[in-house]
Amino acid sequence: MPQLRFDLSVPVDGADRDAFAPRAAETYADVMDTGTDHVGVVVxxxxxxxxxxxxxxxxxxxxxxxxxxxxxEQRHELAGRLTAALDDRFGIPEHAVYVVFTEHAGEDFVLGGEPLDSWDGGESDPAAGSD
Incomplete structure (x- = not known):
């Protein structure tokens, strides 16, 4: 279960969150070859x-x-796409976006009381699940 947290120095209202959070989750899913139902986003x-x-x-x-x-390559692509999305939505320029990745084993993520498995490619395939 990835968690993406965006700490912004600009005003953020409910409409901004409602528009940006799904975009961030969809970007993550696209780049990382997974679904969106388990992606946590905080803005x-x-x-x-x-x-x-x-x-x-x-x-x-x-x-x-x-x-x-x-x-x-996936991590760098995600960073680039999220950076572009922050500029597009909030006007935060590329040089002012700092992205940090922290990697964890699947069992370090617990969703609905159940630990997730380790990631493997093709999770975006509905037959493969999206854990």
Whole structure:
């Protein structure tokens, strides 16, 4: 069960969350070859600071907790697509988005009281499930 957390220095209202969260989940599913029913997304207005960004400019921190098994290429593609989505939706420029991936074994994720299995390719296939 991946969890994507977006800490943004810009105002975030319910409409922003309602529009952005599904887009982030769908982007994750597309890049990582899985479904969306287990993707957790948090979009929060906080006060992140990034040394390379001037004080008043918008900033985003993205923490992506994912299962072990995705390639470096997949992680970098996801980071790029999420960065573009943040610019598109919230006006946060690429240089002000900091993405960090943390990988966990499947059993470290528990959804509905049940641990998830380790990831394997093709999870987006409905016959394969989306755990």
């Amino acid at each position: 929060a207005e906080t006060d992140p600071r990034l040394g390379r960004v001037d004080g008043g400019d918008p900033v985003a921190f993205v923490n992506a907790d994912i299962r072990v098994g995705r390639t470096v």
